[in-house]
Amino acid sequence: MGVLVGCTALVLSVTTGAAAGPESRRDLAREVLGAGDGWGSYGTGTTGGAAAEAGHVHTVRTWAELRSALADGSGAPRIVRVVGTIDAVAQGCDAFAVPGYDFDAYLAKYDPGTWGLDTDLSGEPDDSPEGLRRASAARQDRAIKVNVPANTTLIGVGRDAAIHGASLQIKDVDNVIVRNITFESPVDCFPQWDPTDGDKGNWNSEYDTAVVHNSTHVWIDHNTFTDGDSPDSAAPTHFGMLYQRHDGELDIVRGADHITASWNVFADHDKTILVGNSDGAAATASDRGHLKVTFHHNLFRNLVERAPRVRFGQVDSYNNHFVAGTSYSYSFGIGKESQLVAEHNAFTLPAGVSPAKILKKWSEAPLTAGGNVVNGRATDLTAVHNAALPAETLRSGAGWTPVLRTGVDPARAVPGIVACRAGAGRLR
Incomplete structure (x- = not known):
């Protein structure tokens, strides 16, 4: 009871972009991102489907209803209200397998002891185990991906709205809001073996839980992202490598811009968030000057890496709480031409894990990391990294100063505030 009282006091002391007042008087589905609340508020701001007429307000309880509501083709602002748990893969992985696909045959054919590690599988014919895997994977791809159109609010109703096994595609659109939903990451039923990935080969999976691709003005708020009942820690190994069944929880790529991710929980995952997905020429052309993203008041719990890994973008990460587990690798990845500002965050590390691990240098790029x-304990993240890893020295000074913040909480207060407010079912 004491914890509840404490959380109630914190909730009353923290303001967001939504207007204050009794919940019964507010229509959460018509709320918009507040002025000055991160990069998503830049320019025209993010209003989603707030202006939707009654005929474009949908309440959905099944995967078929959700897909239909998002694909009605009207182009008008819409609100899609999710009730209960929607499962995109209720029929299980076997439903996607094409006739003849056999995982044991796949393992036998591509065992490195016989296939080797020098030749990838791209040239395998359609009737080979790899060809049958590709065809099965294509079936799953068509079944679990759903496109979110422009001017849409997708929002969970109450405390238990959830979407399991789907891949949300926010692609080539403007003005989208996603709030108050627990997303259980899609499991790739047919990961691909790549003998040439690294010196031992590797399993690679598809399907981000949500991907923002060449889209602008997106607000991701009060959601929970988790691997649920299928964590990577429970996955088997094949060919001596983890049989990786998940990709990212939230990827922001290909020229996406003006995104705010606030009050979410990202939990129990390996490769969590990418901002910019490649160093290559195509990505450089599309991403340079874009990928402006704000992360604030999120909980990053029991993750391995990428919270986020940043390329190109001006990313502002403040007032987040990072709670490391036993498999922790790093939080912030400093990538090509990134300009990360990481300020007033709190990190909880287990005994024996050095603060020098919080930052990881992938490319030469400056960052600001203060407060x-x-x-x-107050910690200069750049200084402790450089002291421990002098061969990977990071430069201070991202070259820009964030101004789109509605308020900054003291870093020491962040764990309590975020514990009380972040995640699905806590939208007030």
């Missing part, structure tokens, strides 16, 4: 605390 952060690690296990309650």
Whole structure:
């Protein structure tokens, strides 16, 4: 009871873009991102489907209803209200397998002891185990991906709205809001073996839980992203490598811009968030000057890496709480031409894990990292990284100063505030 009272006090002391007042008087589905609330508020701001007429307000309880509501083709602003749990793969992985696909045959054919590690599988014919895997994967791809159109609000109703096994595609659109939903990451039923990936080969999976691709003005708020009942820690190994069944929880790529991700929980995952997905020429052309993203008041719990890994973008990460687990690798990945500002965040690291691991240098790029605390103590993240890893020195000074913040909480207060407010079912 004491915890509840404490959380209630914190909730009353923290303001967001939504207007204050009794919940009964507010239509959460018509709320918009507040002025100055991160990069998503830039320019025209993010209003989603707030202007939807009654005929474009849908309440959905099944995967078929959700897909239909998002694909009605009207082009008008819409609100899609999710009730209960929607499962995109209720029929299980076997339903996607084409006739003749056999995983044991796949393992036998491509065992490195016989196939080797020098030749990838791209040239395998359609009737080969790899060809049958490709065809099965294509079936799953068609079944679990859903496109979110422009001017849409997708929102969970109440405390238990959830979508399991789907891949949300926010692609080539403007003005989208996603709030108050627990997303259980899609499981790739047919990961591909790539003998040439690294010196031992690797399993690669598809399907981000949500991907923002060449889209603008997106607000991702009060959601929970988790692997649910299928964590990577429970996955088997084949050919001596983890049989990887998940991709990212939230990827922001290909020229996407003006995104705010606030009050979410990202939990129990490996490769969590990419901002910019490649160093290549095509990505450089599309991403340079874009990928402006704000992360604030999110909980990153028991993750391995990428919270986020950043390329190109001006990313503002403030007032987030990072709680590391036993498999922790790093939080912020400093990638090509990135300009990360990471300020006033809190990190909780287990005994024996050095704060030097919080930052990881992938490319030469500057960052600003001030006002952060690690296990309650003020810590200069750049300094501790450079002291421990002098061969991977990071440069201070991202070259820009965030101004789109509605307010900054003291870093030491962040764990309590985020614990009380972040995640699905806590939208007030």
